[in-house]
Amino acid sequence: MNELKGGVTQNCHCGGSTTVFQVKGTTYEDLERTAGRECGTAGWACTPVK
Secondary structure: OOEOOOOOEEEEEEOOOOOEEEEEOOEHHHHHHHHHHHHHHHOEEEEEOO
């Protein structure tokens, strides 16, 4: 459905922060659930781990 491109492990960070944490998931919803819980209202961004 909304499968992630580039692998299942993503490096993510919260808006306004440079602290990187890894999230594992196979869909965008997995990232949204985990990173959203970690970052709250600050927003978040993720890139695939190469």
